[in-house]
Amino acid sequence: MIAAFALLLGFQLAGETLRVALHLPVPGPVMGMALLLVYLIFRGGPDDGLRTTSGGLLQHLSLLFVPAGTGVMLHAGRLADEAGPILVALVASTVLGLAATGLTLHALTRRSRQEDAQ
Known part of the structure; x- marks a missing residue:
């Protein structure tokens, strides 16, 4: 061990x-x-x-x-002050991640169907 x-x-x-x-x-x-x-x-x-x-x-x-949770609690005031930009970053990154995943799945599904048709 x-x-x-x-x-x-x-x-x-x-x-x-x-x-x-x-x-x-x-x-x-x-x-x-x-x-x-x-x-x-x-x-x-x-x-x-x-x-x-x-x-x-x-x-x-x-x-x-x-330790990460303790750090969040330690800087709670700063997080509250910057809540707007943090919220925008979280929402934007989530939307971009979902869009990238969806587009990738769409492209791979289309490619798979084309290969099956041949």
Whole structure:
């Protein structure tokens, strides 16, 4: 279990190191997760230790959101002051996400029908 946890932290560190070294706008843990994915693809999947450790972390995932919730409560006044722009950003990003998903599904469905017709 410790080796699997060290592996996860090592990939997070590698992602963060890459982000800092290359000045990329992607969060380090996301890059580390991509590196872990590539590692697991070449390795043929996770071993039992990594599977168990990951499952344990996922079972307690809600605890990892406590610091974020505390930060929201700490900055509640600022959030209230900027509620308008935040609301506009949330609504706009939701509409754009739904539109992109719908257009992608429409294009893929049309392409699938064309392939089936041939």
